[in-house]
Amino acid sequence: MKEDGRESEYQTKIVIAADGIESMVGRWAGVDNALKLDEVDSAYQYLLKADPLDQECIEFHLGTKIAPGGYAWVFPKGDGLANVGLAITPAIGNNIKAKELLDFFVMKRFKNFSVIEWMTGGVPAFSRRSQLVKGNILLTGDAARLVDSLSGAGIANALLSGKIAGQVASEYLANGGNSPDYLKKYEEEFLKIKGRELRFYSFCRKIYLKMKDEDFEEVIQFLKEYLKDEDSTRLTPIQTLKAILRSNPKLLLLLRHLVW
Numbered sequence: 001m002k003e004d005g006r007e008s009e010y011q012t013k014i015v016i017a018a019d020g021i022e023s024m025v026g027r028w029a030g031v032d033n034a035l036k037l038d039e040v041d042s043a044y045q046y047l048l049k050a051d052p053l054d055q056e057c058i059e060f061h062l063g064t065k066i067a068p069g070g071y072a073w074v075f076p077k078g079d080g081l082a083n084v085g086l087a088i089t090p091a092i093g094n095n096i097k098a099k100e101l102l103d104f105f106v107m108k109r110f111k112n113f114s115v116i117e118w119m120t121g122g123v124p125a126f127s128r129r130s131q132l133v134k135g136n137i138l139l140t141g142d143a144a145r146l147v148d149s150l151s152g153a154g155i156a157n158a159l160l161s162g163k164i165a166g167q168v169a170s171e172y173l174a175n176g177g178n179s180p181d182y183l184k185k186y187e188e189e190f191l192k193i194k195g196r197e198l199r200f201y202s203f204c205r206k207i208y209l210k211m212k213d214e215d216f217e218e219v220i221q222f223l224k225e226y227l228k229d230e231d232s233t234r235l236t237p238i239q240t241l242k243a244i245l246r247s248n249p250k251l252l253l254l255l256r257h258l259v260w
């Protein structure tokens with residue numbers, strides 16, 4: 001480890017890798033955490049003071065020209081502020097940059113705005129290869145690719161995985177810390193809670209990356225009808241996605257060329 005410019009060596013029974021998308025710890029441990037081109041998004045976000053802004057409404061803007069393989073978002077934060085960002089899947093984006101598309105989006109969407117801060121980074125997608133434990137190394141959050149592959153949301157899973165990893169690590173040490181197999185409990189516990197959801201989003205992402213603007217239009221039309229009679233606060237994203245797939249079975253055909 002490097003601390004204040006000085007190198008020190010530690011011996012430890014466990015390492016919890018929470019070092020994000022570029023996780024070196026995972027790589028040093030021999031985990032195959034390389035992301036395929038279509039398993040990573042490029043995201044750029046501004047904190048804007050902007051007008052007009054509806055503080056009661058979050059916005060998602062979809063379309064192959066707006067954000068190929070991704071979407072643009074407006075998340076109001078009160079006081080005329082909003083997180084306004086855009087993510088794309090560079091593999092299908094013809095070399096276009098997320099920042100260029102976001103700047104274009106912001107100019108079109110707001111009459112007045114000023115940039116307060118910005119952030120950018122890669123967003124990994126969960127896949128069947130995502131690995132959470134190798135020997136006595138526990139990978140959490142983006143380091144383990146525990147991101148909802150459809151929305152790119154990774155904060156909640158980073159927190160949950162960190163919590164479970166910490167709990168299992170402390171149990172392991174309390175029991176003497178001699179049998180690293182025990183640490184697999186972390187992966188089992190996390191995937192018991194989140195595995196199905198992550199796999200489902202990963203499946204939906206494969207469809208999403210193949211959707212054309214006409215498909216988005218159909219989905220939006222469907223949602224307008226579907227949400228008219230439903231209390232949307234009671235619907236989970238998974239229920240809504242399943243309803244979309246049931247009503248538009250041709251979306252499943254978009255996957256017909258994929259080998260599983």
Ligand SMILES: Cc1cc2nc3c(=O)[nH]c(=O)nc-3n(C[C@H](O)[C@H](O)[C@H](O)COP(=O)(O)OP(=O)(O)OC[C@H]3O[C@@H](n4cnc5c(N)ncnc54)[C@H](O)[C@@H]3O)c2cc1C
Binds near residue numbers: 045121141147153
């Ligand atoms: C523009 C953008 C917007 C996003 N918006 C959302 C959102 O609205 N909601 C959501 O849920 N998710 C969002 N995400 C995804 C979310 O940010 C990540 O999934 C989440 O931060 C993952 O948390 P983490 O702790 O695993 O990794 P990180 O937040 O990346 O933290 C890893 C940390 O480890 C540090 N680190 C790395 N290597 C070392 C080292 N060798 N030594 C010491 N420190 C090291 C890094 O500096 C970093 O601070 C967004 C991502 C981007 C890029």
